[in-house]
Amino acid sequence: MNAALDGVDDPFLEAAGQALRAAGDGPDPLTALGWWDLLPDLGDRDVRAAALALFRAHGRELSSSVALGALLAQPFRASAPAAPGTLVATIASSAPGRGARLLVVGDVRGKVLLIDRPGHGADLVAASDLELRPLAPAGGLAIHEVPVGGVEPDRSARLGVIAEREAAPARVRARFLGRLAVAWEILGAAESALALAVTYAGHREQFGRPIGTFQAVRHLLAWARTDCAALGSVAALATSLDELAPARYDEVVKALAGRNGRRICEQALQVLGAVGFTTEHRHHAYHGRVLALDALLGSSAELTHGLGAWVRETGTDPSVPAATLWSSPDRS
Amino acid sequence: MSHFVSPEDPLRDDQPAYAAAFEGWLAAGPAAFRDAARPIVSSERRAAATRELMRTLFDDGWSRYGWPTPAGGLGGDIMHRAAMWEALARHGLPTMAMFEHLEILAPTLVAMGRPAFVAQVLPTFLRGQECWSQGFSEPDAGSDLASLRTRAVPIDGGHVITGRKIWTSWAGYARWCLVLARTGSVEDRHRGLTAFAVDLRSPGVEVRAIGQANGTDELAEVTFDGVPVGPDRVIGDLGGGWRVAMHILSHERGTFAWFRHCLLQGYLSGALETGSPAGAPEFGSPAGDGALGQAVLDLAAVRAASYAGLRAQAADAPLGVRAPFVKLLLCAAERSLNDWVLESDPTLALGVGDDHAAVAWQEYLFSRIVTVYGGSQQMQLDTIAKQVLRLP
Structure with a gap:
């Protein structure tokens, strides 16, 4: 696209983008990419980076798959009797006055759904046994609500049950991976929104010259690009550190992603002007995708406030310890 | 520890080992460090305490790592310096004071100065005797x-x-x-x-x-x-x-952010641990948790980005276009951290309180001008617009 998009030297990001664009009625892009084969080896840094690059590509292409749910389910796999490529976790969501909801992302037909019940283990349910209700957020995120009845299936409808003592550690790991994945997807969508605005600023003329020559416009875009760089740096460090990352670093990554992703889209919209707010322009799709993703696995507002409270109450230094950085395996 | 340059020096060749050894030295609470880590309002007394710390760090060998042996160092690279200053900041050193130019000017002096002159001036700079x-x-x-x-x-x-x-x-x-x-x-x-x-x-x-x-x-x-x-x-x-100036500015905007952000991180920890900066028994309140959370995010961003810059520098990769981003992220963190400090204790502006409060007020005010120093924020944005976004 253009200079606002970096990471073009990342071969897996490129490959993922191509596979997603080629999908259509063709083969499942996750299978075509060999993405499922990466899941058992997420402990390997390069494998992990490749598996997560898919999400950035999802953001750029505004495509959807069951990858997020599959990633969230992966830490439960050891205790879940399901064939490879079939287990997909639901995502809990709640808001004051709206109660708790369960969501699934992507086309889960034929999949086994993992319904996590913090404090009570996790259930495995066949997706075909549930009536899924489609939601339609902007940005093409294929998301379904699992009806309340589906949350409490008959014991007989369950394919399996995972005990809490096994589910508890898996849940923590799943949340880390899931937040990281959503952060990468937010980056992909936001940087694409920025790329559109940069291209537009290069050819849209007012007062006889491209608006990208005006400093006020240039600075909006440069701030947005800085927000991309910040998010990219933090997400890359978290991806590299993985389990070496300090407590609640997944919250830092996700909170930063939501905040920066929204800011990037807002600056891009300001540069695009009114056309950016129309359905004739693609901006709203990227912007909508970012907003929808901010609502999954902890919003920026909620996580940011929670981090502040935790740091204040416990006096914890939330940063990645220097000793971890000095001994991290990716030191060149 | 040995002060002579030996062909095999585990602290030089193994930076994590150096960092661990320095941690041990600091944990013993050397007097020069304790004196420099106190809140000091007077610039002159601050300078004297910092000079004394620099003398001790040099004489015990620590600050010589990360600098080439012909210039009076003990070898190693910027990761050694990054580790030393990070540990000093984490243990409570509030500022590099006039020695921040060690990380802004000295890398350029070493890279571009006449070797004999550099060998003359770098040790006296490192030892706190002659500043730049x-x-x-x-x-x-x-x-x-x-x-x-x-x-x-x-x-x-x-x-x-x-x-x-x-x-x-x-x-x-x-x-x-x-x-x-x-x-x-x-x-x-x-x-x-x-x-x-x-x-x-x-x-x-x-x-x-x-x-x-x-x-x-x-x-x-x-x-x-x-x-x-x-x-x-x-x-x-x-x-x-111009080449010299650009080399210096790439450090001032790129790698220096690592050193400066460590001080901010230490400042935050100190505030939460001791009730400083306000000198009160507790600092912050639930009302400020959102602002504190923002500071946590901004600090995380500059830490990740400047660490990547350190690694690029250590690998001799060009800092290039990274510098303006890191500089902007550093400024954002410095401002949001101090926003939280002032929101948590508006009476800092009234001049009440002890030395902790006075230093907190100095820091707050300084955080309002960091977006000018070392290349104004507008210039960084111009650079990004031109060199990264390639706008017309």
């Missing part, structure tokens, strides 16, 4: 550095410098000033510049301290009236001053 200042800005050349007018006229055996520099950080404490002067014509812009190391004790030099609005006095105006400078004091090539 940076003579770039002039009354009529701020962001537009290439329009500077201080002249260096060739004479037999060197040059004679005449002109005026302003906003020269730490010149009041410095023995040396790295002066960017015009050896070509004004029309040559950035092509007609040369960098010189000028001894501020030379006849013809006048240093006037400028008080800052936060009560510190790190800035000065320096006047040069026919000051002779020998050829060994040229840094880089004659006419190559």
Whole structure:
């Protein structure tokens, strides 16, 4: 696209983008990419980076798959009797006055759904046994609500049950991976929104010259690009550190992603002007995708406030310890 | 620890081992460190305590790692320096004071200075005996550095410098000033510049301290009236001053963020642990948790980005286009952290409280101007717009 998009030297990001664009009625892009084969080896840094690059590509292409749910389910796999490529976790969501909801992302037909019940283990349910209700957020995120009845299936409808003592550690790991994945997807969508605005600023003329020559416009875009760089740096460090990352670093990554992703889209919209707010322009799709993703696995507002409270109450230094950085395996 | 340069030195060759050993040294609570880690309002007393710490760090060998042996160091790279200052900050050192130029100017001196001169001045800088200042800005050349007018006229055996520099950080404490002067014509812009190391004790030099609005006095105006400078004091090539300036600014905007953000991180931890900066038993309240969370995010961003910059530097990869991002992220973190501090205790502005509170107020005020120092925020944004986004 253009200079606002970096990471073009990342071969897996490129490959993922191509596979997603080629999908259509063709083969499942996750299978075509060999993405499922990466899941058992997420402990390997390069494998992990490749598996997560898919999400950035999802953001750029505004495509959807069951990858997020599959990633969230992966830490439960050891205790879940399901064939490879079939287990997909639901995502809990709640808001004051709206109660708790369960969501699934992507086309889960034929999949086994993992319904996590913090404090009570996790259930495995066949997706075909549930009536899924489609939601339609902007940005093409294929998301379904699992009806309340589906949350409490008959014991007989369950394919399996995972005990809490096994589910508890898996849940923590799943949340880390899931937040990281959503952060990468937010980056992909936001940087694409920025790329559109940069291209537009290069050819849209007012007062006889491209608006990208005006400093006020240039600075909006440069701030947005800085927000991309910040998010990219933090997400890359978290991806590299993985389990070496300090407590609640997944919250830092996700909170930063939501905040920066929204800011990037807002600056891009300001540069695009009114056309950016129309359905004739693609901006709203990227912007909508970012907003929808901010609502999954902890919003920026909620996580940011929670981090502040935790740091204040416990006096914890939330940063990645220097000793971890000095001994991290990716030191060149 | 050994002070001689040996072919095999585990602390030089194994940076995590160096970091762990230094941690052990700090944990023992050396007196020079304890003195420098106290809140000190007076600039002069702050300078004296920091000089004493630098002397101890040098004499015990720690600060010599990360610098090449021909220049008086013990070898290793920037990761050693990053580890030393990170540990000092985490254990409560509030500032690098005038030694922040160790990470802004010294890498350029080492890379571009005459070897014999560097071997003479780097150890005295590291040991806290002779500090350096940076003579770039002039009354009529701020962001537009290439329009500077201080002249260096060739004479037999060197040059004679005449002109005026302003906003020269730490010149009041410095023995040396790295002066960017015009050896070509004004029309040559950035092509007609040369960098010189000028001894501020030379006849013809006048240093006037400028008080800052936060009560510190790190800035000065320096006047040069026919000051002779020998050829060994040229840094880089004659006419190559712009390259020297860009090398310095890439450090000031790129890798320096690591060092500065460590101090911010330490400041946050100190506030939460001891109830400083306000000197109160507890600091912060639920009402400020959102602001504190924002500071946590901004600190995380500058830490990740500047760590990547350190690694690029250690691998000799160009810092290039990374620098303006890191500089902007550092400023954002410095501001949001201090936003939280002031929101948590608005009475800092009234001057109530102890030395902790007074230093917190100095820090808050300083955080309002960091978006100007080292290249204004607008210039960083211009650079990104042009060099990264390639806007028309």
